[in-house]
Amino acid sequence: MQEYDFKALNDKEFEALCVDLIGSQLGKRFERFKPGRDSGVDGRFFTAPTEEMIIQCKHWANTPIEQLIRHLRTKELSKVEKLNPTRYFLAVSNPLSRADKKLLQTALAPHITNDSDIFGREDLNDLLSKNSEIELRHYKLWISSTTVLKHLLNKAIADRSSFALEEALANSQIYVLTSNHQNAIRKLEELGTVIITGEPGIGKTTLAEQLCLSYATQDFEVIKISDEIREAESLFEIEKKQAFYFDDFLGRNYLEALSGHEGSHIVNFMRRISKDKSSKRFILTSRSTILNQGKILIDLFKSQNIDKNEYELSASQLTEIDKAKILYNHMWHSGISAEHMDEIYLDKRYRTIISHRNFNPRLIRFILDPERITHVPASEYWTYITKTLRDPIDVWENPFNAQQDDFSRALTLIVSLNGRAVSEADLSEAYSRYISLPENSSLSGRRDFVTNTRHLTGSLLNRIIKPKTSDVFFDLFNPSLGDYLLKRYSHDTPTLRSAFICLRSNSSLSTLENLASNKIISASTHQSIRLEILRHASRLDFAGYHPEYIANAVVNIADHAVTHNVSAVLDRAIAFVCSEPTPTYFEFTALAFKLALPKKIITTERAIEFVIEACDKSPTIDELGSLLSMYKELPNDTPVDVLRCHLEEAIIAYFEEHAHDEFEDSRVFGHQGYIDIQSAEENLSTIIVEKFAELGIDWDIDHSSITDAYDVFSRRDNYFSPDEQNYSRNYPRQHSYIDEIDDLFARN
Numbered sequence: 001m002q003e004y005d006f007k008a009l010n011d012k013e014f015e016a017l018c019v020d021l022i023g024s025q026l027g028k029r030f031e032r033f034k035p036g037r038d039s040g041v042d043g044r045f046f047t048a049p050t051e052e053m054i055i056q057c058k059h060w061a062n063t064p065i066e067q068l069i070r071h072l073r074t075k076e077l078s079k080v081e082k083l084n085p086t087r088y089f090l091a092v093s094n095p096l097s098r099a100d101k102k103l104l105q106t107a108l109a110p111h112i113t114n115d116s117d118i119f120g121r122e123d124l125n126d127l128l129s130k131n132s133e134i135e136l137r138h139y140k141l142w143i144s145s146t147t148v149l150k151h152l153l154n155k156a157i158a159d160r161s162s163f164a165l166e167e168a169l170a171n172s173q174i175y176v177l178t179s180n181h182q183n184a185i186r187k188l189e190e191l192g193t194v195i196i197t198g199e200p201g202i203g204k205t206t207l208a209e210q211l212c213l214s215y216a217t218q219d220f221e222v223i224k225i226s227d228e229i230r231e232a233e234s235l236f237e238i239e240k241k242q243a244f245y246f247d248d249f250l251g252r253n254y255l256e257a258l259s260g261h262e263g264s265h266i267v268n269f270m271r272r273i274s275k276d277k278s279s280k281r282f283i284l285t286s287r288s289t290i291l292n293q294g295k296i297l298i299d300l301f302k303s304q305n306i307d308k309n310e311y312e313l314s315a316s317q318l319t320e321i322d323k324a325k326i327l328y329n330h331m332w333h334s335g336i337s338a339e340h341m342d343e344i345y346l347d348k349r350y351r352t353i354i355s356h357r358n359f360n361p362r363l364i365r366f367i368l369d370p371e372r373i374t375h376v377p378a379s380e381y382w383t384y385i386t387k388t389l390r391d392p393i394d395v396w397e398n399p400f401n402a403q404q405d406d407f408s409r410a411l412t413l414i415v416s417l418n419g420r421a422v423s424e425a426d427l428s429e430a431y432s433r434y435i436s437l438p439e440n441s442s443l444s445g446r447r448d449f450v451t452n453t454r455h456l457t458g459s460l461l462n463r464i465i466k467p468k469t470s471d472v473f474f475d476l477f478n479p480s481l482g483d484y485l486l487k488r489y490s491h492d493t494p495t496l497r498s499a500f501i502c503l504r505s506n507s508s509l510s511t512l513e514n515l516a517s518n519k520i521i522s523a524s525t526h527q528s529i530r531l532e533i534l535r536h537a538s539r540l541d542f543a544g545y546h547p548e549y550i551a552n553a554v555v556n557i558a559d560h561a562v563t564h565n566v567s568a569v570l571d572r573a574i575a576f577v578c579s580e581p582t583p584t585y586f587e588f589t590a591l592a593f594k595l596a597l598p599k600k601i602i603t604t605e606r607a608i609e610f611v612i613e614a615c616d617k618s619p620t621i622d623e624l625g626s627l628l629s630m631y632k633e634l635p636n637d638t639p640v641d642v643l644r645c646h647l648e649e650a651i652i653a654y655f656e657e658h659a660h661d662e663f664e665d666s667r668v669f670g671h672q673g674y675i676d677i678q679s680a681e682e683n684l685s686t687i688i689v690e691k692f693a694e695l696g697i698d699w700d701i702d703h704s705s706i707t708d709a710y711d712v713f714s715r716r717d718n719y720f721s722p723d724e725q726n727y728s729r730n731y732p733r734q735h736s737y738i739d740e741i742d743d744l745f746a747r748n
Contacts, residue, residue, distance in 0.1 A: 018057045058092045340376075397484075413489065415475065547589055608634075615627070621654060
């Protein structure tokens with residue numbers, strides 16, 4: 001019979017196991033309480049409306065029994081007395097003698113009437129031996145057992161395979177069984193081979209190791225391949241149950257590996273496995289970038305359609321509760337001090353970690369490694385955690401620097417600086433411009449755009465196909481890569497300048513602005529890059545440039561222009577913007593027109609023409625602000641009646657369409673209770689006038705149609721209707737919602 005010490009389980013997993021086992025023993029289905037809100041209850045069963053059975057679980061396997069008894073007597077007994085259950089069960093992970101049970105019974109007297117209602121380690125193991133289905137349901141329990149280990153080690157397994165399985169057993173304690181596990185097994189069962197791919201740190205090797213463990217317990221011989229596929233070929237035995245495991249199968253020196261015949265050997269071995277699926281499994285892992293390179297350089301990878309064998313891991317596949325369980329498991333088994341642990345619990349900071357955009361299992365292990373934080377006092381631990389999450393340099397340093405050539409790095413940087421997904425066509429053009437710059441003539445590596453995007457997709461870049469249009473876009477694989485790149489290039493002004501010159505998108509100028517506002521680059525660097533963008537465009541006579549982009553660059557450096565040469569560049573850029581047809585989006589174009597008026601770069605007639613054209617394009621609130629700002633620069637003798645008519649139509653049209661967004665219900669109806677329609681309309685009228693003043697409108701506009709669009713009657717009824725929160729407060733319900741994540745982290 002297997003003897004478990006239950007140390008592989010955390011406290012919540014132990015509770016779930018005990019409730020399952022004791023419920024099975026009694027033939028009752030216990031209602032298991034969510035952790036943390038139990039007031040001394042982990043499971044209960046009503047035998048009658050007033051008769052309640054309660055299970056209490058204590059996972060104190062490393063605590064002396066005397067300390068547990070003292071805790072029950074001083075802390076738990078008062079809770080039990082308040083509950084006054086009909087029957088009370090206690091389950092502990094400690095080994096118990098008859099004398100220990102008597103002491104525990106006395107500590108909780110008179111609520112435990114018989115020591116048979118106390119379940120120690122031995123009793124729980126006895127129940128497990130009778131309930132194999134419960135044992136199998138709790139993966140971490142049986143996969144980490146000494147019986148499994150002995151079973152594995154007694155098989156004829158090569159030393160490195162034995163070591164890999166021991167490592168996998170050790171890691172199983174912090175492993176969280178998500179849908180990835182079952183999905184990968186499903187692919188293995190169907191095809192015989194699975195290639196696990198994904199970003200660095202996402203858990204490719206961990207998943208592969210746990211798959212190996214699962215198959216080892218089914219009497220598969222696990223064979224870990226060290227260097228080349230010939231090792232597997234030499235150990236392949238027909239009809240024998242074998243699971244081959246090849247971690248990072250193309251290797252660090254993948255270009256060397258692919259230059260020979262290794263790729264074709266791997267494909268042929270996969271083909272061989274598929275013909276013997278009843279007794280063979282093949283598990284491989286690869287960084288997505290390396291596998292993509294293999295597909296490019298090895299025709300067989302493409303012709304044999306190995307894509308069908310891929311299973312890609314990404315942080316986006318993990319649910320919030322998956323992430324919570326990963327964090328909680330790492331915390332439970334980490335061994336960090338109680339003081340450091342308290343910093344994560346303070347103000348529910350664990351939720352910040354779980355929801356962080358850079359969350360991945362490797363980072364979680366990193367921040368909870370006691371060896372790495374020996375120099376970090378508890379008072380500074382949270383700062384250490386947030387800095388690591390914000391700037392996870394260890395995750396991206398090697399994949400970006402060691403695994404890429406100059407051209408791949410340039411392509412990734414261009415995508416990063418664009419600040420959002422970039423279309424394949426725009427990226428191709430920006431990349432072509434970048435590598436054609438004289439200062440980039442010394443770049444080394446593969447120049448081809450298609451080859452590089454294939455190579456980078458799935459590791460550093462995501463390739464996105466829009467469903468309706470089939471347009472292709474590229475974005476960073478993970479936001480943390482962008483953080484790393486911005487920090488890495490913050491002092492490399494020439495590279496930043498080259499990349500920004502080639503992008504030609506308004507979103508890239510927003511990135512440049514953010515770099516300066518967040519002090520990642522200096523204000524002088526920010527201005528010099530913008531100026532160089534304009535100089536470069538001017539040398540090309542602005543051919544191929546969008547006027548709104550040039551206007552954006554002009555407006556944000558116009559106040560800093562002090563020299564004659566700089567002014568000349570700005571004037572040329574402004575003249576270009578004003579000579580072009582009015583663009584669909586014109587927030588900065590309008591401001592460029594505003595700059596052009598006092599410089600007499602344009603005539604008053606041209607300015608009026610622009611305003612009229614712009615008003616016909618359904619301007620946004622920001623565009624209206626720019627138009628009105630420009631309007632104020634018009635000469636005093638300008639006939640404004642026609643202009644005001646167009647502006648008023650555009651202003652009223654905008655606020656009619658966005659009435660519910662622009663005017664807050666709480667300001668219209670207040671917080672003093674139900675009000676009459678006339679008062680609400682007066683409030684709304686005041687708010688509308690304030691909005692007009694913020695935009696710089698200094699003449700009266702009839703805004704009755706905006707009031708009608710807001711629909712005071714229906715908005716008032718909706719605002720004062722009973723909401724769920726008020727209903728719950730005034731009419732308590734039988735069951736209230738308890739947050740699953742907070743419950744998981746709640747400390748009993």
